[in-house]
Amino acid sequence: MKNKSLIWKIIAPLAVVASVVAVTVASWDKSYAAAPPAEAARGAIVHRAVAHDMSAPLSELGGTRSTSMGLRATDIPSGALAPDPDDVVEQDTVIPAPKIVVPRGGAKAEQQSMGRRPAPTIVANFVGLGADFVGPQGNTVLRNPSDNSLAVGPNHVFQIVNSRTAIFTKEGKPLYGPVETSNVFKGFGGACETHNNGDAVVRYDQLADRWLIVMPIFTRLPRRADEPAAPRAGEPAAVSQRGQPGQPGSATELYQPPHADPTQLPEQAGPRTRPSGSRPPSDSGSYAMCYAVSTGPNPLGSYYRYEFVRPLFPDYPRPAIWPDGYYVPTSTGDAVIQKHACVADRVRMLKGEDATEQCVIIDDVNFLNNADLDGKQLPPKGSPNVMLAAGGTQLRKVLEDDGIYAWKYYVDWEDPSKTRVVGPEKIQVAPYHYLCDGQLTNCVPQPGTGRRLDAQGDKLMSRVVYRRIGNQESIVASHSINTSRGGGGVRWYEFRLDRNRNVKLYQQGTFAPDSNFRWLGSAAMDGNGNIGIGYSFGGASIFTGQRFTGRTPSDPKGVMSLREAVLATGEAAQENTLRWEDYTATAIDPTDDCTIWYVGDYLLKGSTRYSSRIGAFRLPGCGGTK
Secondary structure, three states: OOOHHHHHHHHHHHOHHHHHHHHHHHOOOOOOOOOOOOOEEOOOEEEEOOEEEEOOOHHHHOOOOOOOOOOOHHHOOOOOOOOOOOOOOOOOOOOOOOOOOOOOOHHHHEEOOOOOEOOOEEEEEEEOOOOOOOEOOEOOOOOOOOEEEEEEOOOEEEEEEOOEEEEEEOOOOEEEEEEEHHHHHOOOOHHHHHOOOOOOEEEEEOOOOEEEEEEEEOOOOOOOOOOOOOOOOOOOOEEOOOOOOOOOOOOOOOOOOOOOOHHHOOOOOOOOOOOOOOOOOOOOOOEEEEEEEEOOOOOOOOEEEEEEEEOOOOEOOOOEEEOOEEEEEEEOOOOOOEEEEEEEOHHHHOOOOOOEEEEEEEEOOOOOEEEEEOOOOOOOOOOOEEEEEEOOEHHHOEOEEEEEEEEEEEOOOOOHHHOEEEEEEEEEEEEEEEHHHOOOOOOEEEOOEEEEEOOOOOOOOOOEEEEEEOOEEEEEEEEEEEOOOOOEEEEEEEEEEOOOOOEEEEEEEEEOOOOOEEEEEEEEEOOOOOEEEEEEEEEOOEEEEEEEEEEOOOOOOOOOOEOOEEEEOOOOOOOOOOOOOOEOEEEEOOOOOOOEEEEEEEOOOOOOOOEEEEEEEEOOOOOOOO
């Protein structure tokens, strides 16, 4: 590992902003974190970064050759969805379409007519990664399903789809891409550089004006001398050894900025332990999680890079920004009812320092999603992060529930034995049934084909958004459910936090104005308290496209009062696989705190591969809209 004092001498000029942010967050009060509730889930496992450094500017790293990183069957837990190779995985088996059923009382939350107010104003609409995208590095064929991730900064839009990355101006001009997402780890060494996996996610940290990229490693890596054991729920806290030069996953070279004095580089760094670009053989070791945090607001600049060992399969990472950490929960496999809830030390990573990741195992729980902070108004000092999950369990054929479940994550960076996850607490909501019985079901019909599309109806898949406006603290979430007219609807919630940090339902609704299918929604709340939701839209007579709706704080509770805006109209059916986009994404523009960006998929006429469309929407009160 690098010597921290020497690293700081080299990168100090780039870390001024980070130090200001760190001072602000360092004052984070521990009044909440000190509480030891009896229901706490004990056993934080602390992972030290096995490697960290600072990259060259992304603009200087160039493009990377597209390669397929084949995986052994033994690398992947049975039933896992994420780690397909880069080629399209076709599924020819036709699964019988499940019957659309709605539990008693569920229809009462349905909004069965379109809003009457004007649709959200579309202020940007351009081509994203997909079949018709051509960027500075050309084009690439992307596999199914797409993992759409989107982040927006002061001047750029950053998109990741599966294992490819692109960066745009806000007017839609491609500046970079498509390149492999692992390109940001070029020169880092280890699995982060050599393994280019899907399910990578990008976020913009508005509190620090930084970009965060999180990329899971789905292949087992060479076994380490200090290989961490797979943790179990309830075990006491444990700390792994710090990474050492020469061990698998370790990088031993620090990027030297052009202005740096080469005599100041640590002599012990020496050459890499293996040639850049080489791929370690598959083995019986752990997986990993890779982080890249930009050193400033320019996504084409340099990044602090980290690799953390993950002894459990890191499927579906859902990064969330909170003042005391980057929270990244994952699933350990679709055939296991277990989740791995981790948090990385944001304060140290913003400065490029040696950092740790604390993880807690939670058994017998549905898909977990941490609250992701939007805007710059912070929660009260010391507030725990909130995690939410839908009820039911598809593996046990429990496909409906009348609750959303909440946990509080208390992290203590000085004493990991005090880290706790408290919960779950049931929040009573209108009854719901997973859209088409959950995931990997032959569900949404398309014109002219018997191929139906998957719904991912069993989970809160998209971002769970936290927003504070004055003393009001809201959390907005959505998922896909059956509707009484025989289609699919977007169930959405606004929860609010009371002074004891308890999560209470404020309002809910199911947007289902007709018998078509609306699913895979992603919600956001702007700085005015407006809620916007983008989602896939289609049916038996309508090719799948992308739409967007919204509401204002003055509207009746549970109602999306704005008519639908059409971002992308589908022109063809997807017939090569039932897998439709695993998730869509919304992002708030930090320049005005009210423009909501959204990305989703559709097919062009005559195409067999999907395209993506990136749009920006303004709701009433934003930029002069009414």
